[in-house]
Amino acid sequence: MIGVFILNELLWLTLGAAAVLLTEILGWLYWRYLGKxxxxxxxxxxxxxxxxxxxxxxxxxxxxxxxxxxxxxxMWIYSNGEVMFSTTKEEDEYAEVIVHIPMAAAKxxxxxxxxxxxxxxxxxxxxxxxEVESITSVDIDDIMLHYGKNLDRLVEFNKGSxxxxxxxxxxxxxRSYVENSLETWxxxxxxxxxxxxxxxxxxxxxxxxxxxxxxxxxxxxxxxSIGCSTSNWMPEYMWSIETTLKEAGFFTIPFHHFSxxxxxxxxxxxxxxxxxxxxxxxxxIASDFLTEERLQDILHLPYYLMNWEDEGKVQTDENKxxxxxxxxxxxx
Amino acid sequence: MIGVFILNELLWLTLGAAAVLLTEILGWLYWRYLGKxxxxxxxxxxxxxxxxxxxxxxxxxxxxxxxxxxxxxxMWIYSNGEVMFSTTKEEDEYAEVIVHIPMAAAKxxxxxxxxxxxxxxxxxxxxxxxEVESITSVDIDDIMLHYGKNLDRLVEFNKGSxxxxxxxxxxxxxRSYVENSLETWxxxxxxxxxxxxxxxxxxxxxxxxxxxxxxxxxxxxxxxSIGCSTSNWMPEYMWSIETTLKEAGFFTIPFHHFSxxxxxxxxxxxxxxxxxxxxxxxxxIASDFLTEERLQDILHLPYYLMNWEDEGKVQTDENKxxxxxxxxxxxx
Numbered sequence: 155m156i157g158v159f160i161l162n163e164l165l166w167l168t169l170g171a172a173a174v175l176l177t178e179i180l181g182w183l184y185w186r187y188l189g190k191x192x193x194x195x196x197x198x199x200x201x202x203x204x205x206x207x208x209x210x211x212x213x214x215x216x217x218x219x220x221x222x223x224x225x226x227x228x229m230w231i232y233s234n235g236e237v238m239f240s241t242t243k244e245e246d247e248y249a250e251v252i253v254h255i256p257m258a259a260a261k262x263x264x265x266x267x268x269x270x271x272x273x274x275x276x277x278x279x280x281x282x283x284x285e286v287e288s289i290t291s292v293d294i295d296d297i298m299l300h301y302g303k304n305l306d307r308l309v310e311f312n313k314g315s316x317x318x319x320x321x322x323x324x325x326x327x328x329r330s331y332v333e334n335s336l337e338t339w340x341x342x343x344x345x346x347x348x349x350x351x352x353x354x355x356x357x358x359x360x361x362x363x364x365x366x367x368x369x370x371x372x373x374x375x376x377x378x379s380i381g382c383s384t385s386n387w388m389p390e391y392m393w394s395i396e397t398t399l400k401e402a403g404f405f406t407i408p409f410h411h412f413s414x415x416x417x418x419x420x421x422x423x424x425x426x427x428x429x430x431x432x433x434x435x436x437x438x439i440a441s442d443f444l445t446e447e448r449l450q451d452i453l454h455l456p457y458y459l460m461n462w463e464d465e466g467k468v469q470t471d472e473n474k475x476x477x478x479x480x481x482x483x484x485x486x
Numbered sequence: 487m488i489g490v491f492i493l494n495e496l497l498w499l500t501l502g503a504a505a506v507l508l509t510e511i512l513g514w515l516y517w518r519y520l521g522k523x524x525x526x527x528x529x530x531x532x533x534x535x536x537x538x539x540x541x542x543x544x545x546x547x548x549x550x551x552x553x554x555x556x557x558x559x560x561m562w563i564y565s566n567g568e569v570m571f572s573t574t575k576e577e578d579e580y581a582e583v584i585v586h587i588p589m590a591a592a593k594x595x596x597x598x599x600x601x602x603x604x605x606x607x608x609x610x611x612x613x614x615x616x617e618v619e620s621i622t623s624v625d626i627d628d629i630m631l632h633y634g635k636n637l638d639r640l641v642e643f644n645k646g647s648x649x650x651x652x653x654x655x656x657x658x659x660x661r662s663y664v665e666n667s668l669e670t671w672x673x674x675x676x677x678x679x680x681x682x683x684x685x686x687x688x689x690x691x692x693x694x695x696x697x698x699x700x701x702x703x704x705x706x707x708x709x710x711s712i713g714c715s716t717s718n719w720m721p722e723y724m725w726s727i728e729t730t731l732k733e734a735g736f737f738t739i740p741f742h743h744f745s746x747x748x749x750x751x752x753x754x755x756x757x758x759x760x761x762x763x764x765x766x767x768x769x770x771i772a773s774d775f776l777t778e779e780r781l782q783d784i785l786h787l788p789y790y791l792m793n794w795e796d797e798g799k800v801q802t803d804e805n806k807x808x809x810x811x812x813x814x815x816x817x818x
Binding site for chain 2: 163166167168169170171172173174175200204386387412414415416417418419445447448450451456457458460461
């Protein structure tokens with residue numbers, strides 16, 4: 155028994171070194187997986203909030219890592235490291251612009267289809283029209299719809315829109331849903347993230363083939379709006395969507411909205427089957443942000459954007475134009 | 487002698503622990519002061535380039551920590567952690583806008599004063615006018631003028647403007663220089679950083695008293711342009727400069743320039759002693775960036791900016807309005 159305790163100096167030296175290293179490793183593991191560093195696999199470095207933040211909830215689905223994060227009283231929802239949704243003023247502004255402009259351009263606004271409506275905020279805006287009879291809100295993402303319907307902070311933000319009697323929520327791929335539907339709509343809002351190499355299948359929702367299907371499901375005098383991402387960093391992205399819509403037989407009006415806080419100039423396209431003049435668009439309801447004065451800015455394209463007008467390319471199921479543009483601009 | 491080497495187990499244990507800690511501390515010191523971490527006291531965290539970068543030169547003056555940084559072929563110059571100057575397209579655009587608009591509005595462009603001209607790029611733009619006879623480029627910062635004159639990469643960028651025979655460089659506080667000068671100028675360009683708590687003395691170059699002095703040193707029919715920082719984040723900053731200029735008896739035309747890559751909407755004020763209509767401003771020379779089409783965007787204020795028109799306050803030597811605005815927006 156005594157022999158066991160006769161350790162030579164080298165062994166004690168190693169033991170001392172090992173004790174320090176072990177303590178450090180345990181400390182790091184705690185920091186990384188339970189403590190302050192544990193956000194790192196849920197929040198991409200460049201998407202980290204600038205101020206203090208607190209992760210409220212983390213969950214992992216077969217395809218997604220979701221994190222709910224409190225950022226100084228706002229709620230940000232991360233999907234695979236990127237901000238997917240947030241209860242911020244910017245999100246409000248974006249929703250007002252993408253909803254109220256096609257609503258203004260459409261002859262009737264009875265039936266509305268929203269593709270990518272998981273957060274419920276575009277649905278909230280569309281519900282403000284008394285004439286609206288039904289809204290179909292499609293999202294491929296069951297977890298986002300689940301949060302939009304059940305998470306207190308989100309329900310408060312979207313005013314419970316996803317549980318409104320006029321609203322039907324559908325968990326489906328937007329393209330398959332439209333393809334297999336016999337319905338037609340007055341207004342269609344396509345509010346989707348950019349196709350990236352992480353999610354190239356999104357490309358199918360930006361193609362000539364899909365836009366042809368949308369046309370078939372649009373009532374006469376109806377209007378479509380399509381979110382076109384960050385037009386200041388990728389003007390070709392917006393113009394390629396515009397060119398593709400034209401190829402599908404639509405009349406188009408590009409518009410944009412400069413987000414003062416984030417410095418992003420968001421692009422959008424309004425598409426109609428009957429001609430519409432930008433000057434004839436009149437808002438049907440008043441909003442805090444989207445006033446008649448702001449509408450003039452929104453419908454007026456700055457020169458840096460106009461300058462790219464001829465650079466758009468047609469995206470088809472075979473030719474993933476947008477994926478290349480995003481890759482060039484963002485590197486993924 | 488032998489007794490010295492009889493160390494007990496505890497001592498060896500401590501020695502092992504100490505060896506690990508010492509190695510780590512030395513490693514950290516190397517990383518922090520010689521290796522990759524050594525930039526940390528020269529580059530603020532939020533000003534770190536996104537891609538790879540290499541520090542070419544670091545120097546410390548009594549008041550400044552200067553770092554010259556290569557960012558993928560561009561040269562960025564940091565002063566106390568903030569980017570002071572860079573050989574980028576954005577800097578070119580900014581210089582074109584702040585120079586060519588007062589040059590267009592002024593009746594004559596023979597004598598030009600540039601306050602804050604250390605980098606030499608505004609001087610480069612002003613030298614493009616054949617009619618220009620003299621340019622006085624004042625900078626409080628001898629090191630910036632030194633770099634602007636001697637650093638190959640900068641001299642290449644500013645085309646040696648600071649050593650041009652028509653150019654006189656002066657190391658002085660802009661306000662004292664104007665106060666003590668008997669000269670008058672046709673065009674005055676004030677291109678200064680915002681006053682912050684780190685450098686509150688800059689406030690003196692944005693006051694009613696200073697603008698009165700500028701008016702006294704402006705030839706009849708002359709024009710002044712003043713850089714007004716990030717108008718999207720601090721619209722009150724721009725309008726306070728505008729209000730102060732009006733109080734000093736100037737006619738004013740605010741203008742702005744959206745930097746597509748950085749998402750910043752830069753604000754400027756054009757000030758004249760005779761009335762000028764925005765619609766009457768015609769560029770005297772053509773530039774790559776500043777075309778007639780872009781000029782229309784630049785002279786047209788978006789609604790979000792117009793909306794703040796009445797929020798400007800007069801800055802005086804006694805009342806440091808801008809310092810408060812910057813503090814509110816940036817926190818320092």
